[in-house]
Amino acid sequence: MGQIEWAMWANEQALASGLILITGGIVATAGHFTQWYFGAYSIVAGVFVCLLEYPRGKRKKGSTMERCGQKYMTAVVKLFGPLTRNYYIRAVLHLLLSVPAGFLLATILGTACLAIASGIYLLEMNSTHSQESVFLGSPLNPCSSVSPQTPACRNAWELLGGCRPRWAAVRGEQWTPIEPKPRERPHVGGTIKQPPSNPPPRPPAEARKKPSEEAEAAEGPSAGPQDNPIPVTDEIV
Amino acid sequence: MGNWVVNHCFSVLFLAVWLGLNVFLFVDAFLKYEKADKYYYTRKILGSTLACARASALCLNFNSMLILLPVCRNLLSFLRGTCSFCSRTLRKQLDHNLTFHKLVAYMICLHTAIHIIAHLFNFDCYSRSRQATDGSLASILSGLSHDEKKGGSWLNPIQSPNMTVEYVTFTSIAGLTGVIMTIALILMVTSATEFIRRSYFEVFWYTHHLFIFYILALGIHGIGGIVRGQTEKSMNESHPCKCAESFEMWDDHDSHCRRPEFEGHPAESWKWILAPVILYICERILRFYRSQQKVVITKVVMHPSKVLELQMNKRGFSMEVGQYIFINCPSISLLEWHPFTLTSAPEEDFFSIHIRVAGDWTENLIRAFEQQYSTIPRIEVDGPFGTASEDVLQYEVAVLVGAGIGVTPFASILKSIWYKFQCADHNLKTKKIYFYWICRETGAFSWFNDLLTSLEQEMEELGKVDFLNYRLFLTGWDSNIVGHAALNFDKATDILTGLKQKTSFGRPMWDNEFSKIATSHPKSVVGVFLCGPQTLAKSLRKCCHRYSSLDPRKVQFYFNKENF
Numbered sequence: 186m187g188q189i190e191w192a193m194w195a196n197e198q199a200l201a202s203g204l205i206l207i208t209g210g211i212v213a214t215a216g217h218f219t220q221w222y223f224g225a226y227s228i229v230a231g232v233f234v235c236l237l238e239y240p241r242g243k244r245k246k247g248s249t250m251e252r253c254g255q256k257y258m259t260a261v262v263k264l265f266g267p268l269t270r271n272y273y274i275r276a277v278l279h280l281l282l283s284v285p286a287g288f289l290l291a292t293i294l295g296t297a298c299l300a301i302a303s304g305i306y307l308l309e310m311n312s313t314h315s316q317e318s319v320f321l322g323s324p325l326n327p328c329s330s331v332s333p334q335t336p337a338c339r340n341a342w343e344l345l346g347g348c349r350p351r352w353a354a355v356r357g358e359q360w361t362p363i364e365p366k367p368r369e370r371p372h373v374g375g376t377i378k379q380p381p382s383n384p385p386p387r388p389p390a391e392a393r394k395k396p397s398e399e400a401e402a403a404e405g406p407s408a409g410p411q412d413n414p415i416p417v418t419d420e421i422v
Numbered sequence: 423m424g425n426w427v428v429n430h431c432f433s434v435l436f437l438a439v440w441l442g443l444n445v446f447l448f449v450d451a452f453l454k455y456e457k458a459d460k461y462y463y464t465r466k467i468l469g470s471t472l473a474c475a476r477a478s479a480l481c482l483n484f485n486s487m488l489i490l491l492p493v494c495r496n497l498l499s500f501l502r503g504t505c506s507f508c509s510r511t512l513r514k515q516l517d518h519n520l521t522f523h524k525l526v527a528y529m530i531c532l533h534t535a536i537h538i539i540a541h542l543f544n545f546d547c548y549s550r551s552r553q554a555t556d557g558s559l560a561s562i563l564s565g566l567s568h569d570e571k572k573g574g575s576w577l578n579p580i581q582s583p584n585m586t587v588e589y590v591t592f593t594s595i596a597g598l599t600g601v602i603m604t605i606a607l608i609l610m611v612t613s614a615t616e617f618i619r620r621s622y623f624e625v626f627w628y629t630h631h632l633f634i635f636y637i638l639a640l641g642i643h644g645i646g647g648i649v650r651g652q653t654e655k656s657m658n659e660s661h662p663c664k665c666a667e668s669f670e671m672w673d674d675h676d677s678h679c680r681r682p683e684f685e686g687h688p689a690e691s692w693k694w695i696l697a698p699v700i701l702y703i704c705e706r707i708l709r710f711y712r713s714q715q716k717v718v719i720t721k722v723v724m725h726p727s728k729v730l731e732l733q734m735n736k737r738g739f740s741m742e743v744g745q746y747i748f749i750n751c752p753s754i755s756l757l758e759w760h761p762f763t764l765t766s767a768p769e770e771d772f773f774s775i776h777i778r779v780a781g782d783w784t785e786n787l788i789r790a791f792e793q794q795y796s797t798i799p800r801i802e803v804d805g806p807f808g809t810a811s812e813d814v815l816q817y818e819v820a821v822l823v824g825a826g827i828g829v830t831p832f833a834s835i836l837k838s839i840w841y842k843f844q845c846a847d848h849n850l851k852t853k854k855i856y857f858y859w860i861c862r863e864t865g866a867f868s869w870f871n872d873l874l875t876s877l878e879q880e881m882e883e884l885g886k887v888d889f890l891n892y893r894l895f896l897t898g899w900d901s902n903i904v905g906h907a908a909l910n911f912d913k914a915t916d917i918l919t920g921l922k923q924k925t926s927f928g929r930p931m932w933d934n935e936f937s938k939i940a941t942s943h944p945k946s947v948v949g950v951f952l953c954g955p956q957t958l959a960k961s962l963r964k965c966c967h968r969y970s971s972l973d974p975r976k977v978q979f980y981f982n983k984e985n986f
Binding site for chain 2: 197201
């Protein structure tokens with residue numbers, strides 16, 4: 186059970202709750218039920234929850250399937266930074282959003298479902314934190330790899346999204362957007378080497394003299410370092 | 423096209439019958455509640471939403487009855503066995519049980535939505551008419567007393583003008599069970615989406631057991647008798663046709679009409695779901711009984727890339743090619759059963775499965791078997807299930823394509839074909855097999871590699887090298903691998919796999935392959951079998967159409983989409 190990312194299920198549940206809130210709200214408003222204005226609120230809250238939860242976050246392990254067309258919403262959700270990234274904030278937000286819808290029968294189902302989604306997000310936070318503390322601080326696994334000098338949280342902004350508790354080494358409990366991988370341009374013929382553009386380097390000075398010596402040798406036996414008993418001709422292929 | 427019709431006509435027919443029944447039940451119940459005189463007064467308060475709610479309730483009963491049946495896999499196996507005289511195509515439909523289960527679930531969700539929306543309107547109407555003081559028929563009907571002692575029989579469940587609909591919902595049996603059922607249904611659906619099921623199977627499996635609450639709540643949902651109709655006696659005395667107009671005079675002594683009396687509709691959901699629930703309980707008991715039978719693990723092999731092979735024996739176990747079993751390891755998880763395709767042939771005296779790491783449970787299982795010095799964990803087996811893939815043996819030329827993990831059932835098929843070939847089994851029509859193995863990298867399937875190597879050797883010994891023609895395609899290659907392959911071009915065996923057949927890189931060009939096969943076997947019927955992704959199925963099907971000759975005597979390709 187340790188590897189389960191509850192946030193993924195919470196995301197599905199919250200998306201479903203959003204749709205249920207919208208439906209209940211439409212029914213209440215269209216039917217002009219008593220206190221139908223709660224229905225109108227429910228529609229707005231449902232739309233907001235759906236838009237927030239539509240982009241699926243990246244899984245910690247393995248590849249994540251994107252929802253159809255989610256990249257547009259991902260850009261918007263990313264804008265809000267830690268407000269939308271942090272699962273704690275999402276859990277609290279969903280709980281608060283679900284309360285007003287609980288006053289109307291038509292939307293009370295949406296309330297219950299959204300509250301459950303909020304609970305599952307809190308479950309994710311709980312399980313990740315307890316995992317980390319067991320892994321890093323237990324006597325069975327005395328950690329020496331995490332430096333106690335990790336700077337503590339400095340201000341509220343860090344507290345919301347950037348601050349990691351001292352003993353947390355795994356960044357897990359937040360929503361990470363699925364970024365499209367930059368397309369590598371295919372290197373056409375990357376291994377094809379262009380023919381050399383410069384002429385080959387000139388041989389050293391001694392070698393350059395050889396053709397004139399050979400010309401002398403062609404006329405008669407050379408008086409060079411070797412005396413060949415049989416005339417030798419250099420066959421250049 | 424003909425191929426598609428043959429493969430799918432029974433499914434289409436079955437779905438058409440199911441949809442037709444749904445529509446029929448809905449319309450029938452709708453008309454009954456909309457037209458019947460018994461509900462005349464109820465309709466006066468509620469309008470058409472009464473009929474809507476009742477019609478969707480009937481469809482909910484029908485679908486709740488159906489939903490448990492496709493998951494009774496032992497029952498389905500039994501049906502498959504007893505109907506062996508039926509055509510294989512018919513029996514193949516039993517393999518689509520999970521698809522049907524999902525369709526029925528979607529229908530339940532749809533009707534739940536209709537039912538809840540209709541009842542929301544109903545409750546609102548009841549509430550309004552309870553609070554109305556205009557002396558209309560609706561308000562008089564709503565005022566009918568709930569007090570049994572005074573002999574009153576009520577129509578409106580909202581007893582007093584101060585009672586809110588929320589109060590009635592949560593204090594009546596129908597309302598409370600309705601809320602429980604709906605929440606259970608929603609949780610089951612959100613945890614059963616494909617993404618959650620494939621990534622975190624345990625979440626799906628354990629949450630899905632909320633169906634117990636759903637079934638129990640459904641059984642007692644109608645006990646309160648909240649849907650009221652006029653009693654027979656009251657209809658005989660004061661029929662609504664005569665008496666509805668003169669409702670102001672009901673209490674007068676000299677009027678012919680008296681106050682109508684109402685009775686609740688008895689609960690009927692339990693009648694629909696009783697039989698499937700009993701069948702399902704029997705199914706679970708049977709699974710438990712089968713799981714208690716002793717499974718002897720005869721051999722444990724740890725293949726490279728953390729693939730575990732388990733060879734087992736169980737009394738009375740008999741399998742066919744392409745079937746799968748469910749296994750459970752109580753020391754890892756008491757309740758989880760996971761399916762694995764059998765990789766052994768029926769001719770062997772054991773049955774085997776190959777397990778790869780694909781999640782928590784498999785990882786724990788492999789780790790448990792890796793411990794050399796502790797006792798081997800106990801395994802429970804249920805099965806085998808699935809329609810046998812005997813079709814492969816019916817074709818003269820078989821083209822088998824296995825992509826990735828889809829290569830697993832072909833282990834069983836290839837071994838079986840080889841055994842039959844060795845014994846010169848007359849039932850075996852196959853003369854030639856073309857096997858295409860496509861995978862990203864061979865690491866996790868090196869056991870299959872070994873199987874091909876041993877088949878290669880055996881074929882050489884028998885002198886029948888051209889019986890099996892296989893090609894391996896590595897789709898996850900890079901220039902290093904290709905460079906190595908190019909350098910070792912002259913070697914007799916492939917450097918990556920050690921097989922005689924050289925590995926190709928990239929994806930196969932099916933046009934080339936099919937045209938080669940068509941030219942080599944101009945007069946045969948070729949069966950194409952795939953175990954792999956949908957996109958591959960599409961391209962293979964296209965090639966089958968393209969390369970099948972128009973002349974029925976010449977080469978014909980038949981595409982069999984097997985859902986292993």
